[in-house]
Amino acid sequence: MTVKIGVVGTGMIGRDHTRRIQEVLTGAEVVALSDYLPKNAEALQAAHAPDAEIFATGEELIASDSVDAVLVCSTGSTHEAYVLAAIAARKPVFCEKPLATTAEGARRIVEAETATGTRRVQVGFMRRFDRSYNLLKATMEAELGAPLMIHAAHRNPTVPEQYVTPMAIHDTFIHEIDTFRWLLDDDFVSAQVVFPRKTRHAHARVADPQIVLLETSKGVRIDCEIFVNCRYGYDIQCQVVGEDGVATLPEPMAVTTRKDERLSNPILTDWQSRFGAAFDTELQDFIDTVPSGTVGGPSAWDGYVAAISSDACVTAQETGDIVPISLPDRPKLYD
Numbered sequence: 001m002t003v004k005i006g007v008v009g010t011g012m013i014g015r016d017h018t019r020r021i022q023e024v025l026t027g028a029e030v031v032a033l034s035d036y037l038p039k040n041a042e043a044l045q046a047a048h049a050p051d052a053e054i055f056a057t058g059e060e061l062i063a064s065d066s067v068d069a070v071l072v073c074s075t076g077s078t079h080e081a082y083v084l085a086a087i088a089a090r091k092p093v094f095c096e097k098p099l100a101t102t103a104e105g106a107r108r109i110v111e112a113e114t115a116t117g118t119r120r121v122q123v124g125f126m127r128r129f130d131r132s133y134n135l136l137k138a139t140m141e142a143e144l145g146a147p148l149m150i151h152a153a154h155r156n157p158t159v160p161e162q163y164v165t166p167m168a169i170h171d172t173f174i175h176e177i178d179t180f181r182w183l184l185d186d187d188f189v190s191a192q193v194v195f196p197r198k199t200r201h202a203h204a205r206v207a208d209p210q211i212v213l214l215e216t217s218k219g220v221r222i223d224c225e226i227f228v229n230c231r232y233g234y235d236i237q238c239q240v241v242g243e244d245g246v247a248t249l250p251e252p253m254a255v256t257t258r259k260d261e262r263l264s265n266p267i268l269t270d271w272q273s274r275f276g277a278a279f280d281t282e283l284q285d286f287i288d289t290v291p292s293g294t295v296g297g298p299s300a301w302d303g304y305v306a307a308i309s310s311d312a313c314v315t316a317q318e319t320g321d322i323v324p325i326s327l328p329d330r331p332k333l334y335d
Ligand SMILES: NC(=O)c1ccc[n+]([C@@H]2O[C@H](COP(=O)([O-])OP(=O)(O)OC[C@H]3O[C@@H](n4cnc5c(N)ncnc54)[C@H](O)[C@@H]3O)[C@@H](O)[C@H]2O)c1
Pocket: 008, 009, 010, 011, 012, 013, 014, 034, 035, 036, 037, 040, 058, 073, 074, 075, 076, 078, 096, 097, 098, 124, 125, 126, 171, 271
């Protein structure tokens, strides 16, 4: 079966996912496109999906009989409505992060999906498909004993003017929120955010860098630096300290050069190159599961917990307090 996919939102990542479905992955083709700005859908059609039909609205695309499964790649604030529409149409849906911009919105998705009794929502937390994180998780489980602490960093070279302080949490740190839960098989019980001296490279509306301190239900303590104007590259660091040893996320593979009295390795500069293979694997996984009528990978529940946890981090940014995090009971669908 070739899965017929409709893509809602044809900006940067909608374009990249369409390209990978058309040119890299197997078992699917993009048959429908829709964007709030029709010119974006038309440009993507011309570049990568000449046979795709352009729909005036995402809702019409989701309802169309020509679409088996939906990719939601539009602006974050629009995700909830499209995911709910896909659930109502009983169509598998891959939703880029965030699942919803509020915990309330994510809860509505969990409730709608639970009411159908079938998992059809996969959230785009691609790090769970990254080879280096999978190696780290396997090492933790085989060799470290109980994890005690994580020291991590999420560094972007620069961010645009519209990137403001809370986005460090719900646009950037949201990846770590999901990754730490997955690595530790644990949930958070509190969050605190502290602000070091601000870099002169940050614009006025973003406090940068920030340090997020999390505690999990098993007592693991996590410190993660978010530094989105670090200048030198795109750099994701993660070190897990366990009772029997320490494991560190492998660096991306790079050639070491000896030249001009220097020993050096190049550093990546963007998330597309750091996680390109993980994006391929997560979408192939989604495509492969669609014919069964249900999906795997990060679930709507994971998206909901990430939203609750990131709301607590934003409150912690605003108040300076240690903010408690409590979760509702997990529905059986997500066991
Ligand atoms: N997993 C990752 O690492 C990763 C990386 C980049 C972006 N993302 C997520 O993907 C989403 C899109 O990001 P982007 O960088 O492609 O943004 P973008 O601004 O480049 O593209 C967003 C597109 O959505 C369209 N749009 C806006 N409102 C719409 C609506 N109501 N209906 C249909 N289309 C609408 C815009 O016109 C635009 O073409 C965001 O939620 C972002 O957080 C995830």
